[in-house]
Amino acid sequence: MEEEFFTEKELRRLFRLTTHGKKRMLVERDREEEEVFEEVFDKRTMMTLYEIVKRKVIYRLDGAIGSGKESKIFHGVDYSGNEIAVKIFLTTTAEFRKRLPYIIGDRRFEEGKKGGYLLIKLWARKEYVNLEAAYNSGVNVPKPIMVLNNVLVMEFIGKDGKRAPLLSEVEPKKTDYLKVVRMIRKLYSRAKLVHADLSEHNIFKWGSKIYFFDFGSAVESGHPNALEFLYRDIRNVNRFFLKHGIEVWNEERILKGVI
16 A cells, blocks of 8 residues: 555544454554654654565554664563564664665675665564574574564564563673673674674673674675674673673684684
């Protein structure tokens, strides 16, 4: 169905449905969320969400649980009652132009040079593909579920709408460091990927497990700048753990037998 068949009023009504009988609630929001609604749910995004709902991937979309310059993340529920995370890449931001160094040289996404909305859609697809490669290689990441245009649906790491704490929000342990190191190695050796934007701000600690997330910047190991990004990831991680008095390994020790 084409965009022009829906006015703004009609689109808003679609996402205000409440659960009565066979009707289902698509989006719950209150007056305080009006600014978020205006920024995120432009007409094109609404149509994308509508299509995802029709495919029975999202049953309900709740409030925002995270945000950045390029995207906002919402908590949701699928048709089986499982919690999901819905990442919506903003179509009004110019931030994606800064991400071209992570696309140029990546044989999978060369069309991203064209920019505009195509670049935003490509960035969402790039994150999905990277998450899929990491997940299938046994790296702890949110399981990717679906990507369509500028919307990415994935597993929710957390419980009852509260996301898992970031590594930056907990007191790290030596065992956490060793798990991060093992995941960096596994990501490179098995998934053939470099995260390329790794820090304590995109690592979850959930129970005894460590999860990497935010994979839009990730590149294949064959990317021209892959090693530069890999060493930077390691330096970022080492800096964080050193600040907390935890002994770290140098890059050569971490990557011995990997590259």
